[in-house]
Amino acid sequence: xxxxxxxxxxxxxxxxxxxxxxxxxxxxxxxxxxxxxxxxxxxxxxxxxxxxxxxxxxxxxxxxxxxxxxxxxxxxxxxxxxxxxxxxxxxxxxxxxxxxxxxxxxxxxxxxxxxxxxxxxxxxxxxxxxxxxxxxxxxxxxxxxxxxxxxxxxxxxxxxxxxxxxxxxxxxxxxxxxxxxxxxxxxxxxxxxxxxxxxxxxxxxxxxxxxxxxxxxxxxxxxxxxxxxxxxxxxxxxxxxxxxxxxxxxxxxxxxxxxxxxxxxxxxxxxxxxxxxxxxxxxxxxxxxxxxxxxxxxxxxxxxxxxxxxxxxxxxxxx
Amino acid sequence: xxxxxxxxxxxxxxxxxxxxxxxxxxxxxxxxxxxxxxxxxxxxxxxxxxxxxxxxxxxxxxxxxxxxxxxxxxxxxxxxxxxxxxxxxxxxxxxxxxxxxxxxxxxxxxxxxxxxxxxxxxxxxxxxxxxxxxxxxxxxxxxxxxxxxxxxxxxxxxxxxxxxxxxxxxxxxxxxxxxxxxxxxxxxxxxxxxxxxxxxxxxxxxxxxxxxxxxxxxxxxxxxxxxxxxxxxxxxxxxxxxxxxxxxxxxxxxxxxxxxxxxxxxxxxxxxxxxxxxxxxxxxxxxxxxxxxxxxxxxxxxxxxxxxxxxxxxxxxxx
Numbered sequence: 001x002x003x004x005x006x007x008x009x010x011x012x013x014x015x016x017x018x019x020x021x022x023x024x025x026x027x028x029x030x031x032x033x034x035x036x037x038x039x040x041x042x043x044x045x046x047x048x049x050x051x052x053x054x055x056x057x058x059x060x061x062x063x064x065x066x067x068x069x070x071x072x073x074x075x076x077x078x079x080x081x082x083x084x085x086x087x088x089x090x091x092x093x094x095x096x097x098x099x100x101x102x103x104x105x106x107x108x109x110x111x112x113x114x115x116x117x118x119x120x121x122x123x124x125x126x127x128x129x130x131x132x133x134x135x136x137x138x139x140x141x142x143x144x145x146x147x148x149x150x151x152x153x154x155x156x157x158x159x160x161x162x163x164x165x166x167x168x169x170x171x172x173x174x175x176x177x178x179x180x181x182x183x184x185x186x187x188x189x190x191x192x193x194x195x196x197x198x199x200x201x202x203x204x205x206x207x208x209x210x211x212x213x214x215x216x217x218x219x220x221x222x223x224x225x226x227x228x229x230x231x232x233x234x235x236x237x238x239x240x241x242x243x244x245x246x247x248x249x250x251x252x253x254x255x256x257x258x259x260x261x262x263x264x265x266x267x268x269x270x271x272x273x274x275x276x277x278x279x280x281x282x283x284x285x286x287x288x289x290x291x292x293x294x295x296x297x298x299x300x301x302x303x304x305x306x307x308x309x310x311x312x313x314x315x316x317x318x319x
Numbered sequence: 320x321x322x323x324x325x326x327x328x329x330x331x332x333x334x335x336x337x338x339x340x341x342x343x344x345x346x347x348x349x350x351x352x353x354x355x356x357x358x359x360x361x362x363x364x365x366x367x368x369x370x371x372x373x374x375x376x377x378x379x380x381x382x383x384x385x386x387x388x389x390x391x392x393x394x395x396x397x398x399x400x401x402x403x404x405x406x407x408x409x410x411x412x413x414x415x416x417x418x419x420x421x422x423x424x425x426x427x428x429x430x431x432x433x434x435x436x437x438x439x440x441x442x443x444x445x446x447x448x449x450x451x452x453x454x455x456x457x458x459x460x461x462x463x464x465x466x467x468x469x470x471x472x473x474x475x476x477x478x479x480x481x482x483x484x485x486x487x488x489x490x491x492x493x494x495x496x497x498x499x500x501x502x503x504x505x506x507x508x509x510x511x512x513x514x515x516x517x518x519x520x521x522x523x524x525x526x527x528x529x530x531x532x533x534x535x536x537x538x539x540x541x542x543x544x545x546x547x548x549x550x551x552x553x554x555x556x557x558x559x560x561x562x563x564x565x566x567x568x569x570x571x572x573x574x575x576x577x578x579x580x581x582x583x584x585x586x587x588x589x590x591x592x593x594x595x596x597x598x599x600x601x602x603x604x605x606x607x608x609x610x611x612x613x614x615x616x617x618x619x620x621x622x623x624x625x626x627x628x629x630x631x632x633x634x635x636x637x638x
Contacts, residue, residue, distance in 0.1 A: 027362055027465070028465060028467065031547075032401075032467050032468055033366065033397040033400040033401055033468070033531060033532065034364045034365055034366035034397045034398065034400075034401050034403075034460075034465075035364070035365045035366070036362050036363065036364055036365070036401070036465045037362065037363040037365060038362055038363075039358075039359055039360050039361050039362055039363065039461070040358055041358050042358050043346055043355050043356060043357055043358055044355065044356040044357075044358065044363075044459075045353045045354070045355055046353055046354045046355070046356065046407070046409060046442075046443065046459065047352065047353035047354070047409070047443070048409040048410075048411045048443065048444060048445045048455070048457055049411070049445050050411045050413060050445050050447040050455070052413055052447050052448065052449040053449075054449070054450065055447060055448045055449060056447070078352040078353045079353065081352040081353075082351075082352055082353050082355070084353075088365070090365060090366070090367040090457060091367075092367045092368070092369045092411070092455040092457075094369060094371055094453055094455075123365075124365070124366070124367065125367060126367045126368050126369050126455075128369040128371050128374060128375070128453075129371065129374045130371040130372075130373070130374060130451060130453060131373065131450060131451050132449060132450050132451065134413055134447075134449060134453060136367070136369070136411040136413075136445075136455040138367055138409060138411075138457040140363075140365065140459070141353075142358070146346070146347060146353075146355045148347065148351050149351055149352070212352060213352065228350075
């Protein structure tokens with residue numbers, strides 16, 4: 001294969017990488033005007049997400065395979081947050097001239113691996129040229145009961161499935177050339193190979209009143225739930241910081257709690273559920289209260305019971 | 320509104336522009352992790368398409384509203400080619416810093432208008448920053464009988480619904496500053512406001528053996544059908560050139576037949592159907608023959624009956 005094949009050769013190569021195992025409901029896959037999926041009986045859940053070079057990733061800090069993997073998981077994570085099972089994925093790739101066939105194959109292999117990991121496939125897509133790499137991924141799923149952001153009720157607990165802060169720590173560790181250190185491994189893996197929490201979303205589906213995935217950071221994403229539900233979410237700082245995060249943060253001289261609150265791209269799923277209905281795989285991290293006065297939002301419970309409002313901002317990776 | 324609002328304010332603005340008229344099967348629209356669509360009984364048809372600045376359009380030659388309109392129609396056209404009815408559209412926008420709120424609103428208004436034109440809505444999307452404008456559009460539809468590229472049979476006729484060559488002529492007329500001339504009007508409109516032929520796709524659905532939309536140029540797109548079906552398509556040159564195209568081509572000193580064969584982005588729908596089953600709204604442009612020797616492909620019928628192979632290339636807009 002030359003460094004840059006024709007578009008047709010590239011699409012043939014992608015069709016081989018993405019394969020088709022005959023399972024699922026795909027009727028027509030790669031190679032026609034559009035993909036075709038067999039009908040179902042449940043509501044469809046449908047999302048789109050973009051990863052743009054220089055904004056969402058730096059080419060020097062992530063391999064092409066990891067890039068494909070991350071882009072696919074980022075989109076699929078929205079299905080997890082809605083309690084949906086994936087039906088398929090389409091990938092729109094914008095690639096500069098200097099992206100070789102080998103790069104493209106690595107991106108596709110990462111996408112394929114991520115899709116397989118969450119029980120689905122890449123069933124179509126689009127190739128276009130551009131000045132910067134961008135991967136736009138659209139994922140389709142279904143669920144009898146789509147979870148939203150707006151149902152959280154005072155008295156419920158807030159629970160999480162998946163890591164917090166590790167992905168952000170991993171990126172900074174890679175940037176600082178410390179990815180090889182033993183204490184860095186879980187964080188670096190969390191950045192390179194995040195996992196959409198499909199099983200957790202399904203486990204929570206019948207009991208959760210609200211759900212969201214942590215893409216922009218816990219404070220900001222839980223803030224969306226708090227505002228949409230008009231409640232105050234009070235988080236327990238001790239429940240947010242794991243031993244793995246503490247060790248990764250120590251390598252960076254960073255505050256593990258800040259990473260847990262503001263680091264994004266972990267793709268953990270956060271739900272609000274009745275106190276006695278914590279779904280399997282979830283850990284309790286806080287509680288839902290009535291909005292105080294006019295302000296819904298997010299607060300931390302300090303020792304002694306004081307509540308401190310949490311700023312709903314992302315983590316400044318390169319700050 | 321300032322020149323660049325926060326992402327949240329921009330999403331609120333988009334939600335207002337895209338609206339929601341309560342029709343259709345949308346259960347959850349803009350503002351949650353994903354869109355939700357009610358279940359149906361027919362196979363789903365699903366496509367993704369990108370319009371990238373400098374590749375698919377030049378910012379100085381297209382208004383923001385036309386850009387949004389064209390991007391939406393380009394994606395929806397794949398549904399027309401499959402004989403599907405649109406269920407909804409998600410739009411992934413990558414926007415440089417210099418794209419103002421006013422620009423974004425114009426893009427969204429163009430998208431909204433195009434979606435309305437084909438009987439559907441923008442029900443979600445994603446906003447990201449980047450160095451160049453790119454609009455990635457994913458469209459979902461359904462049909463009891465998805466049309467493919469591979470069913471064309473010798474003896475059938477080839478028929479088209481929609482313009483040929485006008486969009487390419489329109490772009491060159493705009494580029495040369497001749498968009499205001501009377502004979503340019505149909506071509507300029509075809510470029511700025513192409514129409515996905517949803518009704519034509521539905522009309523052809525129960526009789527067509529194969530279908531495709533003309534995005535890359537008739538020769539190239541019909542070539543896909545010919546190869547997938549292992550047939551030879553012979554086109555009638557006299558049927559390809561309309562009076563409108565002849566007048567637009569004359570302004571450019573261009574060959575109208577070359578524009579008809581190689582000009583893309585008209586989004587006409589081409590089908591192969593039995594001789595006695597031409598669907599309403601379609602014009603006959605050629606015939607299907609057995610592949611000659613080993614070569615499937617596209618040829619032109621010359622006067623006297625000679626067949627000349629057609630090169631399956633696109634039109635060189637800026638050549």
